[in-house]
Amino acid sequence: MTAVNSAPNFGGVDAINLTGTVAVVTGSGRGLGLAYGKALGKAGASVVVNDVDPAAVDEAVGAIRAAGGQAVGVAAAVGSSETAELLVDTAVRSFGRLDVMVTNAGILRDRVLWKMTDDDFDDVVRVHLRGTFTCARAAAIRMREQGEGGRLVLVGSPAGQRGNFGQTNYAAAKAGIAAMARTWALELARADIMVNAVVPVAATAMTRTIAAFAPAIEESERTGDPLPDWLRRDEGLGTADDAAGLIVFLASPVARGITGQAIGVGGDRLTLWAHPREKVVAFASGGWSAEAIAEQWAGGVGADPETYGIPAG
């Protein structure tokens, strides 16, 4: 991995102002989505808050307004076309247009493969993969009608990039989301709609129970001290607010032209994820028999196999 400029100097960039920009953030009642909604509102965007939990929607709308931002709420479960259309319609009815769709809503139903039920699989795929598809489709239709471009910010995960123990459903959905980002970046380029996947890591309800992180998260909440360096730098785990700057950046005019990327953020880290690509190639005239593959594998195409799974520590 290449490390670049870890000491940013803001001298060359004006403060990002999103006044006039209208954004939907799904699952923004709490956690990362709430941080994204608040940061977008603070930067001047008008925000449609969505969550399946109505109380969380009300609180989030209140928090964005209390900070001087504009927000309306939609309590509905992401996954269906109806919810996706309701979110886009609410943006248009309330604020006149739609510029940014952040598909953040998510759930976990972790189990190893042999214990995972059909419902565990379907529920996660419905919220993450189908929810991203339906919301992005509704947004793309509206943005193409407006004819002024737009931004789709999809939410991936290290689990989708690498695979993760116990997360068949979630890893599959998140890998699918990264694949959709690359596909839609191609399809929507002519409409000036940029599509990227973000790969966040943050201490939220979703991650706070991970055994390796829990004691440090609890300690930081008890003392008010920041999370320790080993978490912020090495694991890239910080607060939800730490991940929100990337969303504001991607929503802004500065990010025009950035598309088809998977961008990691968390704690003190900002990363560009590699996309899958062919790494080694060998040729056999007339094609490869099983025996020919066996003969050359260890010293040829298979000499340096890929690692998989999220590296621990």
Ligand SMILES: NC(=O)c1ccc[n+]([C@@H]2O[C@H](COP(=O)([O-])OP(=O)(O)OC[C@H]3O[C@@H](n4cnc5c(N)ncnc54)[C@H](O)[C@@H]3O)[C@@H](O)[C@H]2O)c1
């Ligand atoms: N926290 C992390 O480290 C991390 C890492 C990688 C990816 N992510 C992704 O970031 C996103 C947000 O995660 P988080 O950590 O803030 O989780 P969270 O559980 O704190 O928040 C998720 C929010 O989504 C809402 N939600 C669930 N199902 C919904 C539905 N069908 N429709 C609308 N809202 C729904 C929940 O009510 C909740 O408010 C998820 O897509 C998650 O997979 C998080």
